[in-house]
Amino acid sequence: MTIKEITDRIDGKVICCEEKLANSVEYAFASDLMSDVLTIEKENMVLITGLANLQTIRTSEMSDISCIIFARDKKIGEEMVTLARENNMILVESPHSVFHISGELYKAGLKSIY
Numbered sequence: 001m002t003i004k005e006i007t008d009r010i011d012g013k014v015i016c017c018e019e020k021l022a023n024s025v026e027y028a029f030a031s032d033l034m035s036d037v038l039t040i041e042k043e044n045m046v047l048i049t050g051l052a053n054l055q056t057i058r059t060s061e062m063s064d065i066s067c068i069i070f071a072r073d074k075k076i077g078e079e080m081v082t083l084a085r086e087n088n089m090i091l092v093e094s095p096h097s098v099f100h101i102s103g104e105l106y107k108a109g110l111k112s113i114y
Contacts, residue, residue: 001110003067003090009108010101015076016084016091025067028110030102034059040113048101050074057083071098
């Protein structure tokens with residue numbers, strides 16, 4: 001599934017790296033615990049979270065996550081955008097809950113990690 005398809009399905013707004021909307025992902029993982037994110041060893045994955053801070057970007061970089069969806073209308077700060085851009089990471093804001101986003105992406109065919 002492409003990032004563009006994901007964004008459309010969750011009423012998302014791309015904040016960073018719009019030029020990568022044609023990239024595709026196969027897996028999704030939802031967590032606000034960055035220690036859990038660090039345990040994942042999958043490529044081609046999108047992270048769904050409500051934790052909007054620099055640690056989310058840094059953790060995603062260490063875990064080779066190329067796209068983060070921020071749920072519950074969380075706003076992404078300029079420092080986060082700068083760090084994400086340096087790491088070619090797509091950032092998306094969505095007004096929906098983590099539960100809603102996860103359900104929509106699961107219905108659309110993204111695979112879960114567990």
